[in-house]
Amino acid sequence: MNTTEIIKIYKIQEIFESIQGEGKYSGYLATFIRFHGCNLSCSFCDTPQGKNDYKELSLWSLRQVIKKADQLYVLTGGEPLLQVDTELLENLYTNCRKIVIETNGTIKSKFNLERFQNCLWITCSPKNKEIDSSLIPFIDEYKILVDKDTKKEEIESYINTLKMVSLQPIIDHVWDSENLERAVELVSTNYRNGNAHLSLQIHKIIGVK
């Protein structure tokens, strides 16, 4: 144990293993690390930042939890880019297949994106805020929440990036068929260039966290 491993503290809401339900790695077993805290306060947020049930874990403590996990990692939040840094990524990188970071895209990363590019999969879920310009070239996937009123024009700019675009119908405990229908319509009738696909939060379908 070195000094950095003791001094480095991360605010973690929870760590758990489950099936990744969204996006490119949907269906894969993953270790989720949910970071506490966000720079935004969206009305629909399902991890409200007022919820103070987080733990402060040192890098060393975190290593004890994650060291056996030789699989996919999903760093989520809150906003993970407020806390994810070089030291943490260096530890996760060992033997891992892939590290997915789910971000709102508004934060400049604390680490060198180019250095970790090969092991990262960055999913940006835009929130009507400017996306950090240094992050844009490294974004692999845009996750767009779709409701029945989502218009083609609203998502055109993401489609035009030619990055993967996950169109995810908003569901509130039960399937909302109108939102689902709209997402299916957007994928099947408008976007035949191959980068848009339907993302269905399969963890909710199969009833896991």
Ligand code: SF4
């Ligand atoms: S960006 Fe995400 S985590 Fe942050 S407040 Fe909005 S929905 Fe919640």
